[in-house]
Amino acid sequence: MQSRKYSTQTWKQHPLNPKHLDHATIHWIFLVDLLNFSFWSDLDQEDRMNPHPDRYAVHYKGVTYTGYWSLCAAINRALDDNIPVTDPKYLAQANPEDLAKIFRSDTKEQVPLLDLRVRLMKEAGITICQHFGGSFVHCLQRANHSAQALLDLLLEHFPSFRDVHEFKGRKVHILKRAQILIADIWACFDGKGDGEFADIDSITMFADYRVPQALYHLGLLDYSPSLKKKLQHCQNLPSGCQEEVEIRGNSIWAVELVRRAILKRFPETPVNAILIDFYIWDLAKEIQNDMTIPTHRTRSWFY
Numbered sequence: 197m198q199s200r201k202y203s204t205q206t207w208k209q210h211p212l213n214p215k216h217l218d219h220a221t222i223h224w225i226f227l228v229d230l231l232n233f234s235f236w237s238d239l240d241q242e243d244r245m246n247p248h249p250d251r252y253a254v255h256y257k258g259v260t261y262t263g264y265w266s267l268c269a270a271i272n273r274a275l276d277d278n279i280p281v282t283d284p285k286y287l288a289q290a291n292p293e294d295l296a297k298i299f300r301s302d303t304k305e306q307v308p309l310l311d312l313r314v315r316l317m318k319e320a321g322i323t324i325c326q327h328f329g330g331s332f333v334h335c336l337q338r339a340n341h342s343a344q345a346l347l348d349l350l351l352e353h354f355p356s357f358r359d360v361h362e363f364k365g366r367k368v369h370i371l372k373r374a375q376i377l378i379a380d381i382w383a384c385f386d387g388k389g390d391g392e393f394a395d396i397d398s399i400t401m402f403a404d405y406r407v408p409q410a411l412y413h414l415g416l417l418d419y420s421p422s423l424k425k426k427l428q429h430c431q432n433l434p435s436g437c438q439e440e441v442e443i444r445g446n447s448i449w450a451v452e453l454v455r456r457a458i459l460k461r462f463p464e465t466p467v468n469a470i471l472i473d474f475y476i477w478d479l480a481k482e483i484q485n486d487m488t489i490p491t492h493r494t495r496s497w498f499y
């Protein structure tokens with residue numbers, strides 16, 4: 197595990213991530229994490245690095261992107277076409293057909309939950325214009341460098357970030373996209389300026405579908421024989437069902453235990469759940485072809 201520099205350098209090194217530390221980058225991160233969900237393909241049960249040829253993909257600057265990176269490629273493609281897709285004023289007044297074109301596919305399959313993505317873009321654009329003077333930066337600055345205050349503002353004003361579920365009669369706040377939004381701003385800005393959060397270490401791992409798969413592969417998470425069977429048969433798990441919430445909740449706990457183990461062994465290491473999560477997610481993409489279990493399949497706008 198490298199130091200904090202790991203996430204910051206890696207974050208900006210990816211060709212699709214923005215390089216300039218300005219307000220346009222904050223708007224880019226907001227839009228990406230507003231839409232950062234459910235890229236797994238109904239067509240592609242293999243889910244390997246060499247994707248099913250019909251699986252939703254975006255060709256951008258000579259590279260074919262699937263999954264999360266296809267979202268970033270689609271947004272960058274729109275910006276290159278002079279469509280101000282990260283500008284809330286544009287989103288508020290744009291017509292849905294034009295917004296849908298941003299996700300046009302270079303294969304047979306279209307992006308999952310397209311209509312929902314368009315709806316969320318319009319709603320967020322209207323909300324930012326009504327409550328934050330047309331710029332998400334004002335929302336960020338209203339949090340006054342507190343991750344938890346920003347989390348509260350996101351949950352108050354943007355309903356799709358309310359990743360909260362019921363588990364055996366108790367409310368479970370998983371909040372994956374709201375937290376990764378904060379983490380991406382922090383990592384991109386190296387914890388400085390607009391990216392400074394005094395309580396950044398209060399952010400948990402982001403309970404998606406890729407990191408749990410890697411945690412299992414690494415022997416840090418285990419599944420019951422019946423759940424393993426469902427995953428191996430690519431059976432859908434309904435959003436909010438007990439097994440799905442167990443996978444997500446235990447993933448958060450597994451990363452917390454990894455964090456404690458690292459600090460016990462290397463007390464001086466500036467590690468937090470974000471850095472561990474980013475490390476495991478990037479690793480998961482590298483070893484995707486060797487994974488010993490498929491990802492779980494829940495069609496959801498939460499992750």
Ligand SMILES: Nc1nc2c(c(CN[C@H]3C=C[C@H](O)[C@@H]3O)cn2[C@@H]2O[C@H](COP(=O)(O)O)[C@@H](O)[C@H]2O)c(=O)[nH]1
Nearest residue numbers: 207232233235263264265402404405406407474477499
């Ligand atoms: N826990 C966690 N989940 C993450 C990410 C990211 C992208 N982060 C990059 C940006 C900065 C960091 O340095 C990473 O390089 C996407 N996702 C989730 O994965 C799923 C997509 O997977 P696939 O279909 O294979 O592309 C989907 O649920 C998406 O929401 C992360 O970092 N952590």
